[in-house]
Amino acid sequence: MGLFTKDIKTMDDLFVHTLRDIYYAEKQIAKNLPTMIDKATNPELQKGFEKHLVETEGHIERLEEVFRMHGTEAKGVNCPAIDGILEEADEVVGEVEDKQVLDAAVIAAAQAVEHYEITRYGTLIAWAKELGRSDCAQLLQQNLDEEKATDKKLTELAESRVNLRAA
Amino acid sequence: MGLFTKDIKTMDDLFVHTLRDIYYAEKQIAKNLPTMIDKATNPELQKGFEKHLVETEGHIERLEEVFRMHGTEAKGVNCPAIDGILEEADEVVGEVEDKQVLDAAVIAAAQAVEHYEITRYGTLIAWAKELGRSDCAQLLQQNLDEEKATDKKLTELAESRVNLRAA
Numbered sequence: 001m002g003l004f005t006k007d008i009k010t011m012d013d014l015f016v017h018t019l020r021d022i023y024y025a026e027k028q029i030a031k032n033l034p035t036m037i038d039k040a041t042n043p044e045l046q047k048g049f050e051k052h053l054v055e056t057e058g059h060i061e062r063l064e065e066v067f068r069m070h071g072t073e074a075k076g077v078n079c080p081a082i083d084g085i086l087e088e089a090d091e092v093v094g095e096v097e098d099k100q101v102l103d104a105a106v107i108a109a110a111q112a113v114e115h116y117e118i119t120r121y122g123t124l125i126a127w128a129k130e131l132g133r134s135d136c137a138q139l140l141q142q143n144l145d146e147e148k149a150t151d152k153k154l155t156e157l158a159e160s161r162v163n164l165r166a167a
Numbered sequence: 168m169g170l171f172t173k174d175i176k177t178m179d180d181l182f183v184h185t186l187r188d189i190y191y192a193e194k195q196i197a198k199n200l201p202t203m204i205d206k207a208t209n210p211e212l213q214k215g216f217e218k219h220l221v222e223t224e225g226h227i228e229r230l231e232e233v234f235r236m237h238g239t240e241a242k243g244v245n246c247p248a249i250d251g252i253l254e255e256a257d258e259v260v261g262e263v264e265d266k267q268v269l270d271a272a273v274i275a276a277a278q279a280v281e282h283y284e285i286t287r288y289g290t291l292i293a294w295a296k297e298l299g300r301s302d303c304a305q306l307l308q309q310n311l312d313e314e315k316a317t318d319k320k321l322t323e324l325a326e327s328r329v330n331l332r333a334a
Contacts, residue, residue: 083251128171
């Protein structure tokens, strides 16, 4: 059973709750990425998602290490935010036929996912430092750096899609 | 009636669909901000949210102007992403008693909202330019700049909360 929101009394409780939120989110993303790989038509975009799936599995392991360091059991809590972001991605991406339009929609959906992770990791790192857990902060920073790099790569792919189209 | 996802055939359809998505999101945020103002205990945080509520109303008007420029009726589409983000914010913020912890939770929730808007405006601006609508891109850029400034301000408030606590 997760930490209920009514049990959040201290900054440490809030940290653990949010850690469980991103843990659940990363697992949902790992489940969802094969669909994105399948939907994307640009080979470079597909390759990018394949690489990010491997990274995401690494993020989950790093989060499990943070739980261990903290002395808390690794478990997820419901995260309506990532559920909503992924539901919207499925809806928009599900029905587009034109390959160029589909890739544009897939990239935008993936960037919404990345931005959710970026904001959560940013918050968690600040709270870990506040709680004197720079060891946890350091691991979380590695996940954040990879999410930021993925977001940047997606922007580059979006730009190259436009250039390809203009050519 | 909104544009169904099965009606997304061109980049212009995708642009309009996403414009309707952020239009709905901004309206939900405007509805939700008074609760955030009410929940926040730090006066500077409250003042920040009050300012952002006024800005959000301006964003809605600017989006209506973009719809007009584009020749499309201003209307929203369901946006499960912002619904999920706001639902999660309500859940986490709803039950925390300690003022410091509550403010930390409120700031984190607000930053998740800002990041959603930042990613959507970033995408919309790129697509507006691709569609040769730099006039629409320019208005959307103004919204994006204000969202980024709000996110930065929230990070500063989070840091000042920690410093206050350490003092």
